[in-house]
Structure formats: structure tokens, C-alpha cells
Amino acid sequence: xxxxxxxxxxxxxxxxxxxxxxxxxxxxxxxxxxxxxxxxxxxxxxxxxxxxxxxxxxxxxxxxxxxxxxxxxxxxxxxxxxxxxxxxxxxxxxxxxxxxxxxxxxxxxxxxxxxxxxxxxxxxxxxxxxxxxxxxxxxxxxxxxxxxxxxxxxxxxxxxxxxxxxxxxxxxxxxxxxxxxxxxxxxxxxxxxxxxxxxxxxxxxxxxxxxxxxxxxxxxxxxxxxxxxxxxxxxxxxxxxxxxxxxxxxxx
Amino acid sequence: xxxxxxxxxxxxxxxxxxxxxxxxxxxxxxxxxxxxxxxxxxxxxxxxxxxxxxxxxxxxxxxxxxxxxxxxxxxxxxxxxxxxxxxxxxxxxxxxxxxxxxxxxxxxxxxxxxxxxxxxxxxxxxxxxxxxxxxxxxxxxxxxxxxxxxxxxxxxxxxxxxxxxxxxxxxxxxxxxxxxxxxxxxxxxxxxxxxxxxxxxxxxxxxxxxxxxxxxxxxxxxxxxxxxxxxxxxxxxxxxxxxxxxxxxxxx
Numbered sequence: 115x116x117x118x119x120x121x122x123x124x125x126x127x128x129x130x131x132x133x134x135x136x137x138x139x140x141x142x143x144x145x146x147x148x149x150x151x152x153x154x155x156x157x158x159x160x161x162x163x164x165x166x167x168x169x170x171x172x173x174x175x176x177x178x179x180x181x182x183x184x185x186x187x188x189x190x191x192x193x194x195x196x197x198x199x200x201x202x203x204x205x206x207x208x209x210x211x212x213x214x215x216x217x218x219x220x221x222x223x224x225x226x227x228x229x230x231x232x233x234x235x236x237x238x239x240x241x242x243x244x245x246x247x248x249x250x251x252x253x254x255x256x257x258x259x260x261x262x263x264x265x266x267x268x269x270x271x272x273x274x275x276x277x278x279x280x281x282x283x284x285x286x287x288x289x290x291x292x293x294x295x296x297x298x299x300x301x302x303x304x305x306x307x308x309x310x311x312x313x314x315x316x317x318x319x320x321x322x323x324x325x326x327x328x329x330x331x332x333x334x335x336x337x338x339x340x341x342x343x344x345x346x347x348x349x350x351x352x353x354x355x356x357x358x359x360x361x362x363x364x365x366x
Numbered sequence: 367x368x369x370x371x372x373x374x375x376x377x378x379x380x381x382x383x384x385x386x387x388x389x390x391x392x393x394x395x396x397x398x399x400x401x402x403x404x405x406x407x408x409x410x411x412x413x414x415x416x417x418x419x420x421x422x423x424x425x426x427x428x429x430x431x432x433x434x435x436x437x438x439x440x441x442x443x444x445x446x447x448x449x450x451x452x453x454x455x456x457x458x459x460x461x462x463x464x465x466x467x468x469x470x471x472x473x474x475x476x477x478x479x480x481x482x483x484x485x486x487x488x489x490x491x492x493x494x495x496x497x498x499x500x501x502x503x504x505x506x507x508x509x510x511x512x513x514x515x516x517x518x519x520x521x522x523x524x525x526x527x528x529x530x531x532x533x534x535x536x537x538x539x540x541x542x543x544x545x546x547x548x549x550x551x552x553x554x555x556x557x558x559x560x561x562x563x564x565x566x567x568x569x570x571x572x573x574x575x576x577x578x579x580x581x582x583x584x585x586x587x588x589x590x591x592x593x594x595x596x597x598x599x600x601x602x603x604x605x606x607x608x609x610x611x612x613x614x615x616x617x618x
Binding site for chain 1: 383455477478481482483520521522523565566599600601602603604605608611612613614615616
């Protein structure tokens with residue numbers, strides 16, 4: 115594949131906001147080698163990228179800066195790292211606990227919330243989560259990491275969120291939740307709660323979002339008992355990915 | 367296909383919040399006949415739906431109520447409309463002008479914003495919109511209507527948004543925008559603008575959202591000249607579908 119032939123590839127993503135590099139991608143001379151098929155394909159899909167171009171780079175967990183594309187081949191790309199001087203954007207002060215959504219919704223929700231700056235994500239089993247969702251290949255660590263990585267590249271961030279799986283509701287609520295709520299405000303989104311979701315709070319928050327179909331009454335009671343407050347987003351029923359984005363945008 | 371065999375179909379959407387009916391679906395005896403493949407398939411995908419079940423129905427542009435499933439066959443379903451007594455939820459006081467996103471993003475964005483209660487949508491050409499997007503089959507009126515319909519069923523709403531296509535930026539800004547801004551606050555989302563997006567405004571608003579890559583400086587100037595205010599959502603770069611949901615949740 116030559117650079118000329120690349121121009122004819124249909125554009126799937128015409129924008130590349132950031133190329134996120136692992137420290138392991140960078141050699142002793144300050145050159146970064148990108149060799150995984152996803153990122154190389156992504157570079158080829160960017161309209162008109164050619165050797166000599168300056169692009170925005172970030173180091174996983176570290177700084178953001180600029181790099182010059184030295185070569186772009188079929189299987190690898192090489193950058194000269196020019197400077198790394200910016201910090202990644204501030205994270206949101208939230209630990210998000212999400213009832214495990216169906217696989218495609220999970221993938222998109224992870225990308226949305228990572229782009230929005232969430233750094234702590236717990237995927238939780240609740241009564242109305244289909245048990246089969248826990249068998250999904252989307253839960254493999256590599257797949258989760260791919261979605262987080264895409265969210266970071268989208269938002270020009272470098273700090274991977276931490277994702278925890280909680281396959282049982284009761285042990286989570288009894289054993290982990292009290293600790294997670296220390297120093298944090300606990301909110302759970304549930305239709306029909308008396309309070310509307312607050313706006314623009316600066317507090318450290320634990321935010322719980324139920325599955326399609328919501329929490330069951332027993333779960334609502336356990337969350338209230340634990341000291342969480344139930345909030346609603348109005349009378350409309352939203353998909354999980356829409357609701358999570360709306361909640362985060364409204365709270366922070 | 368029998369009801370028993372249906373139980374084995376993998377669940378794609380286990381929840382059906384509302385079945386939206388056209389007045390034309392209802393016969394003189396008050397029975398509603400659903401015959402389009404999408405809605406019939408949707409009914410089959412709902413776990414455990416069977417004749418005799420009561421479900422939530424809505425009439426396009428009208429009221430919401432309950433209906434009893436009389437029969438569910440391979441190609442049609444019949445409901446007895448029991449009562450129609452609720453009004454649809456309140457719309458958002460916004461006219462959304464969205465630079466035409468790539469087709470898959472358009473589809474999802476239409477579903478998100480319809481579920482959130484937007485009733486006026488203009489899809490606009492701007493410099494950084496790929497011209498090929500205007501050839502997409504997703505722009506066929508039937509396809510657009512399908513996505514709006516899904517958004518309404520998700521949010522238990524019955525009022526279809528109105529969608530207008532504006533294939534040229536300059537005539538839109540010069541000829542249509544001044545009229546759209548009468549009695550409305552004009553806001554456009556653009557990274558780097560000095561003001562953060564305001565929160566919880568009650569005003570009638572015209573909200574413009576640029577394409578991936580943003581408005582070009584000329585477009586920003588034309589929008590400012592027209593009396594619109596530029597607002598930002600922080601330093602993170604969001605995908606159009608995430609940004610639109612975040613903006614609407616923050617504004618209203």
C-alpha cells in the first residue's frame with residue numbers, strides 16, 4: 115500500500131485528535147514505533163496524513179505534545195517525538211458504577227465516559243442485567259482497554275480509567291460500597307425518585323446507573339440504606355449510554 | 367415462527383418502553399394492527415411478551431396509554447387499545463442545528479436527541495462536513511423517520527421531530543438564521559470559546575453544533591455576526607453524539 119493509494123480509502127474517521135503511545139513504543143533515540151494494526155489503520159484513514167506532518171501525541175499516563183511522522187508503512191508508523199509539554203485534561207471527580215449494559219452499549223458507553231474524563235468505572239451485576247452479558251467477549255481486558263484507548267484518543271487524554279467487575283450485587287453493596295462512599299457523595303439515577311439530578315456540583319461523587327429496566331425495588335432500598343440519594347433525569351426513559359453522558363454533563 | 371420458538375431468539379432489546387402507533391394503524395373498532403417488519407420484530411425480541419399482556423402504547427402526535435396484545439404472528443401484531451390518557455413528555459425548548467455527521471454517527475445522534483426531547487433539527491453543511499455524507503442512504507426520509515421513531519419509543523414520546531436539510535452554509539446563515547433567532551437565544555458549541563456552556567437555562571434556544579474538526583474561522587465569524595454566542599464544554603474534544611447529549615443535558 116502506498117501513500118497515494120491511501121487517499122482512495124473511504125474515510126471512517128477523518129480526524130485524529132491524539133495518537134496515544136505506550137512508553138514501550140518509544141526507543142532510546144526518542145522515536146516512537148506504532149505497530150498495532152488498529153492504530154496503523156487509523157493513521158491510514160486520516161485524510162492526507164503524510165511523512166513530515168506534525169501530529170499530536172500523548173504518552174500513556176503522561177504528557178501530551180507533538181511528533182513528526184517519519185514514515186507510514188502498511189504495518190508500522192514511526193514518529194519523531196518533538197516535544198511533550200502539556201498535561202492531560204483534568205479528570206471528573208467521579209467513580210461511575212454502571213449496571214453491565216448489553217455488549218454494544220457497553221462498548222460505546224466506555225468510549226463516551228472515558229472521553230468525558232471518568233477514571234474509575236465499576237461494572238455491576240443487578241437483577242435486570244441479562245446474565246449472558248457477563249459472557250461477552252467485550253469484557254475481555256484487551257477489548258475493554260481498546261474502548262478506553264479510543265475514548266482517550268478522542269478527548270486528547272492519556273490517563274487510562276481503572277475498570278472493576280462486580281458480578282454480584284449484594285457483596286458489592288455490603289462489602290465495597292461503604293468504603294467507596296467514604297469522602298464521596300453517593301447518587302443513583304432512577305426514574306421516579308423525588309429529586310432531580312443536581313447541576314454543576316464540585317463534590318467527589320459515586321454515581322450509580324441502573325440497567326435498561328432500572329434497579330429493582332430491593333436494590334433501590336439497599337442503595338438508600340447505604341446512604342446514596344436517588345435522583346431522576348425527568349420523565350423520559352433514556353438508553354444507558356445517553357443517560358450516563360447526560361448525568362455526567364449535568365453533574366460536573 | 368411460534369411464540370415458543372421466539373424465546374430462543376437472542377435478546378437485542380429486552381425492554382419495550384412504548385409501542386408507537388400511527389392513527390392509520392387503528393381500525394374502526396379500536397384495534398391497532400402493527401404490520402411493519404421492524405416493529406413486529408421488535409415485539410418478538412421482547413422477552414416473554416405473549417397474547418393477553420398489557421403494554422404501553424402511544425399514538426403518533428397524540429396521547430399515551432395502554433393496550434392489550436391480542437395476537438402476535440410472524441408478520442403482524444394486533445392490540446386492543448384500552449385507554450389513552452397521558453400526554454407525551456414536555457419537549458426541550460431548542461432548535462438543534464447539527465453539522466451533518468458521518469452516517470452512523472447521524473443515526474445514533476438522531477436517536478439520542480429525539481429521546482432527549484428535541485423537536486426541531488436542522489442538518490447543515492459546513493466546510494468540514496465530508497461532501498459524500500450528503501449522498502448517504504441514511505438521509506432518505508424513511509431512514510431518518512426510523513431513527514426518530516426509535517428515539518420516541520425509547521423515551522415514551524409520541525411527537526416526531528421535524529428535520530430540515532440545509533446543504534449550503536452561506537444561504538442558511540444569511541437567509542434562514544436571522545428568522546430562526548427571533549425570540550431565541552443563539553448558542554454555538556466550539557472549542558476555545560471564552561464562555562463555558564451555561565447550565566439549566568429555560569430560554570428558547572437555537573443550538574449549533576459543528577462537525578468533527580469544528581467550524582472553520584469564517585463560519586465562527588458568521589455565527590458571531592448573526593448574534594450567536596460561542597460556548598465551550600471544556601478542553602476535552604468529544605464526538606458529536608457525546609457532545610450533543612452533553613450540551614442538551616447541561617443547558618436544559
